[in-house]
Amino acid sequence: MTPLSALLVREIRVATRIGGGALIGVLFFLTVVTLIPFAIGPDLTLLKRVGPAILWLGALLASLLTLDRLISADQEDGSLDLILMTDTPLAVTLAVKAFAHWLTTGLPLVIAAPILSLLLNLDLAAAMAVTLTLLAGTPGLTFTGLIGAALTLSLRRGGLLMSVLVLPLTIPTLIFGVASASAAIGGTPLGPPFAILCALTLIGAVIGPFAASWALRHGQE
Amino acid sequence: MAIINFANPARFLTFADRVLPWVAGAAVLVLAYGLYLVVGAPGDYQQGDTAKIMFIHVPSAWLAMMAWGVMSMAALGTLVWRHPLADVTAKAAVPIGAAFTLICLVTGSLWGRPMWGTYWVWDARLTSVLVLFLMYLGLAALWRAIEDPSRAARAAAILTLVGAVNLPIIKFSVEWWNTLHQPASVLRLGGSTIHPALLTPLLVMAAGFLLLFTTLLLAAMRNEIFRRRIRTLQMMKALGARG
Numbered sequence: 001m002t003p004l005s006a007l008l009v010r011e012i013r014v015a016t017r018i019g020g021g022a023l024i025g026v027l028f029f030l031t032v033v034t035l036i037p038f039a040i041g042p043d044l045t046l047l048k049r050v051g052p053a054i055l056w057l058g059a060l061l062a063s064l065l066t067l068d069r070l071i072s073a074d075q076e077d078g079s080l081d082l083i084l085m086t087d088t089p090l091a092v093t094l095a096v097k098a099f100a101h102w103l104t105t106g107l108p109l110v111i112a113a114p115i116l117s118l119l120l121n122l123d124l125a126a127a128m129a130v131t132l133t134l135l136a137g138t139p140g141l142t143f144t145g146l147i148g149a150a151l152t153l154s155l156r157r158g159g160l161l162m163s164v165l166v167l168p169l170t171i172p173t174l175i176f177g178v179a180s181a182s183a184a185i186g187g188t189p190l191g192p193p194f195a196i197l198c199a200l201t202l203i204g205a206v207i208g209p210f211a212a213s214w215a216l217r218h219g220q221e
Numbered sequence: 222m223a224i225i226n227f228a229n230p231a232r233f234l235t236f237a238d239r240v241l242p243w244v245a246g247a248a249v250l251v252l253a254y255g256l257y258l259v260v261g262a263p264g265d266y267q268q269g270d271t272a273k274i275m276f277i278h279v280p281s282a283w284l285a286m287m288a289w290g291v292m293s294m295a296a297l298g299t300l301v302w303r304h305p306l307a308d309v310t311a312k313a314a315v316p317i318g319a320a321f322t323l324i325c326l327v328t329g330s331l332w333g334r335p336m337w338g339t340y341w342v343w344d345a346r347l348t349s350v351l352v353l354f355l356m357y358l359g360l361a362a363l364w365r366a367i368e369d370p371s372r373a374a375r376a377a378a379i380l381t382l383v384g385a386v387n388l389p390i391i392k393f394s395v396e397w398w399n400t401l402h403q404p405a406s407v408l409r410l411g412g413s414t415i416h417p418a419l420l421t422p423l424l425v426m427a428a429g430f431l432l433l434f435t436t437l438l439l440a441a442m443r444n445e446i447f448r449r450r451i452r453t454l455q456m457m458k459a460l461g462a463r464g
Contacts, residue, residue, distance in 0.1 A: 151380060161362055168355050
C-alpha cells in the first residue's frame with residue numbers, strides 16, 4: 001500500500017469510527033431542511049420552487065460546519081507533525097485528506113439529497129438534477145474550505161472565523177450549482193452552468209491544497 | 222533608493238516623515254481643485270445634480286480594488302522575501318481598502334434611492350462590491366485573530382492571494398447571475414463613452430483619491446511600526462520584570 005492510499009484508508013477509518021462524527025453533517029442537513037418550512041410556511045408550490053436553493057444552502061452549511069475537524073483533529077493527536085515530516089509533498093497529502101473528508105462528509109450529503117427532495121416536493125427529475133449538481137459541486141466546497149481550515153488551525157476559536165473567510169469564496173459554486181440545477185429542472189439539458197460548476201470544483205482542487213500547504217508550513221514556525 | 226533599503230523600518234520612518242507632508246498637501250490641493258471642477262461640471266439632463274455623487278463613487282470603487290492589488294503585492298513580499306515592511310503595508314492597507322469599499326457602497330445606495338427607487342438592489346456590480354467588502358472584513362478579522370504579528374502577516378498574505386485569484390471569479394459569477402448596473406464606461410475597449418466635461422473632473426478626483434490613499438497608507442504604516450515598537454518594548458519590560 002502506498003503512503004497516500006494508506007492515508008486515505010486511515011482517514012476514512014477515523015471518520016467512521018466512534019468520535020469521528022461523519023454522519024453528523026447529514027443530520028445537520030436534515031435539520032436545516034426541516035427548519036425551512038417552519039420559516040417560510042408549508043406551501044408545497046413555494047417549496048418546490050425554492051427547493052433546489054434550500055438543498056444547496058443546506059449542503060453548503062453542512063459541509064462548512066464539518067471542516068473544523070479536517071486538520072485540527074490531526075493537530076491535537078500529533079499526527080499532523082508526522083505528516084509534515086514525510087517526503088510526500090504536503091499539498092498532495094492535504095488533497096488526499098480533503099478527498100477522504102469529502103468521501104465521509106460530502107458524499108453522504110449527496111446521497112441524502114434525493115430523500116430530502118421528497119420533503120420539499122421535488123419530483124424525481126428535479127431531485128436527480130440537484131443530486132448531480134451537488135455531486136459535482138461539494139468537492140469544490142471541501143477543497144475551498146481546506147484553505148480556511150489550514151489558516152485558522154492554530155486559533156482557539158477558529159470555527160466562526162473560518163466560516164466568515166470561506167463563505168465568500170464559495171459564492172461562485174453556489175451560484176452555478178443552483179443555476180445548473182434550475183436549468184435541468186426547467187427541461188434544458190445540463191449546459192454551460194454545469195460545465196462551469198465542474199470547472200470551479202477543479203480550480204478549487206488545484207488552489208485549495210497548495211494554499212493550505214503554504215498556510216500550514218508558514219504557520220508552523 | 223532600492224526597495225530593499227526600506228527593510229530597515231528606521232530608514233522608512235525618516236522617508237515617511239519627509240514625504241508625508243508633501244503627499245498630504247498635494248492630496249488636499251488636488252481634491253480641492255477636483256471638487257471645484259465637480260461643482261462646475263454640468264448636471265445630467267435627466268438626473269440633475271444627483272449624478273455628481275459619481276465623482277466620489279467611482280474613484281472609491283477604483284481604490285477599493287486597487288487596495289486589494291497593493292495588498293496582494295505586499296503579500297508576495299511577505300511570503301517570498303519575508304520583507305518586514307510588506308507585513309506593515311498589508312496590515313495598514315486593510316482598513317483603508319475596507320473604508321473605500323464602504324464609501325463606494327454607501328454613495329451608490331444614496332444615488333440608487335432617487336434613481337432606482339430603492340437603496341439596494343441585488344444587481345451584479347453592487348453585489349460583487351458587497352462581497353469585496355465582506356472579504357476585507359474577513360481579512361481584518363484574521364489579522365486581529367492571531368497574536369504574533371509575523372504569523373498573522375503570513376496567514377493574511379495567503380488569504381489575500383487566494384482572494385486575488387478568487388475575486389475575478391466571484392465577480393464573473395455574480396455578473397452572470399444578474400446584471401442591471403450600467404457597464405463600465407471609462408476604462409473599456411474602444412475608448413471612453415463618458416463626455417470630456419465629466420471625464421476631466423472625474424480623473425482629477427481619482428488622482429486626489431489616489432494621493433489621499435497614499436497619505437493614509439503611509440501614515441497608517443508609520444503608526445503600525447510605532448505600535449510594533451511599543452509591543453516589543455512592553456514585552457522586554459515584562460521579561461525584565463520577571464527575571
